[in-house]
Amino acid sequence: MDSEELMARARDVETIGISPHDIMLSGRKAVVTGGGGGIGQGIALGLARFGASVAVLDIEPERCTATAAAIERLGSPGLGVPTDVMDAAALRNGIDAAAEAFGGVDILINNAGGVRGGPFVSQPEGSIRRHVEINLMSCIFATQHAANLMIEAGIGGSIVNVASIEGLRAAPGFAVYSACKAAMVQFTKTMALELSEHQIRVNCLAPDHTITPGNRGNRNGPVTPQTWPATDNEEWARLIPAGREGLVEEQASAAVWLCSAMSEYTTGITVSVDGGTWASSGWLRTADGRWIQNP
Numbered sequence: 001m002d003s004e005e006l007m008a009r010a011r012d013v014e015t016i017g018i019s020p021h022d023i024m025l026s027g028r029k030a031v032v033t034g035g036g037g038g039i040g041q042g043i044a045l046g047l048a049r050f051g052a053s054v055a056v057l058d059i060e061p062e063r064c065t066a067t068a069a070a071i072e073r074l075g076s077p078g079l080g081v082p083t084d085v086m087d088a089a090a091l092r093n094g095i096d097a098a099a100e101a102f103g104g105v106d107i108l109i110n111n112a113g114g115v116r117g118g119p120f121v122s123q124p125e126g127s128i129r130r131h132v133e134i135n136l137m138s139c140i141f142a143t144q145h146a147a148n149l150m151i152e153a154g155i156g157g158s159i160v161n162v163a164s165i166e167g168l169r170a171a172p173g174f175a176v177y178s179a180c181k182a183a184m185v186q187f188t189k190t191m192a193l194e195l196s197e198h199q200i201r202v203n204c205l206a207p208d209h210t211i212t213p214g215n216r217g218n219r220n221g222p223v224t225p226q227t228w229p230a231t232d233n234e235e236w237a238r239l240i241p242a243g244r245e246g247l248v249e250e251q252a253s254a255a256v257w258l259c260s261a262m263s264e265y266t267t268g269i270t271v272s273v274d275g276g277t278w279a280s281s282g283w284l285r286t287a288d289g290r291w292i293q294n295p
């Protein structure tokens with residue numbers, strides 16, 4: 001839009017407006033890493049429900065197949081590409097497979113990630129490197145490749161990085177994970193600036209506790225909740241201002257908005273989808289509903 005058109009639009013109150021259609025993603029072509037389970041699967045299905053074609057890049061082949069089939073049942077083209085995002089070449093191949101199947105890629109969701117807790121001083125080198133590879137390097141390499149495809153096609157696009165509230169605050173026991181997520185937040189801002197001339201928007205999600213297979217200690221098995229090991233997450237839930245953990249659909253809603261025309265002037269931000277945890281900063285809600293300052 002040139003400046004004359006922009007001024008005309010700004011002056012013309014009759015034509016200015018938003019439409020419910022602006023949230024739709026029909027004709028859009030998406031890649032979701034780690035899209036076979038948890039938040040990634042929620043986002044993959046959310047994008048599909050709003051009309052996008054969606055490729056699921058997940059390390060678990062059965063999760064790829066099952067999620068691609070669910071996407072098709074929603075009426076959108078789905079593709080499962082078994083991919084380990086820690087292998088940069090495989091990651092590029094997966095994105096290429098999506099571009100070939102759909103005729104391009106204009107949405108990238110960098111969601112694959114993972115964490116194992118423990119004191120940093122005794123964290124083995126292999127574990128440190130895995131944390132950096134899965135949480136940060138995969139986001140960097142996928143962004144570079146997908147952005148190049150979007151620039152070549154000249155169609156713009158949206159990139160959404162799934163960071164974490166742990167990227168916004170200190171996270172004892174999760175030092176490297178937290179550092180990677182903070183780096184994702186910063187990378188998002190720089191990419192938003194570098195890619196803006198190509199109409200590619202780059203934003204972040206920062207979830208707090210969200211009910212997922214991984215969050216319930218089930219990293220590889222079936223994604224159906226009935227099969228998850230029993231866990232007691234009640235105490236966490238009570239420390240979230242909303243009084244409960246989040247749902248993958250709630251992360252998906254934010255992702256759909258960030259990929260749609262409804263957010264076309266929004267880039268470089270981090271959206272906290274966390275039931276108010278980030279806003280509460282040092283304040284905690286106790287199990288009996290009182291507010292105390294983080295000691």
Ligand SMILES: NC(=O)c1ccc[n+]([C@@H]2O[C@H](COP(=O)([O-])OP(=O)(O)OC[C@H]3O[C@@H](n4cnc5c(N)ncnc54)[C@H](O)[C@@H]3O)[C@@H](O)[C@H]2O)c1
Pocket residue numbers: 033034035036037038039040057058059060063083084085086111112113114115134162163164165206207208209210211212213214215218219220
């Ligand atoms: N669930 C939460 O409470 C929470 C909170 C904050 C941030 N996050 C972030 O959200 C993202 C998703 O988390 P989740 O809880 O849904 O995880 P999850 O473990 O439930 O699901 C992750 C998915 O990624 C896939 N995956 C794992 N390793 C992979 C690899 N090397 N290559 C490709 N795919 C791989 C898994 O098979 C699985 O389908 C992560 O980046 C995580 O850090 C989650």
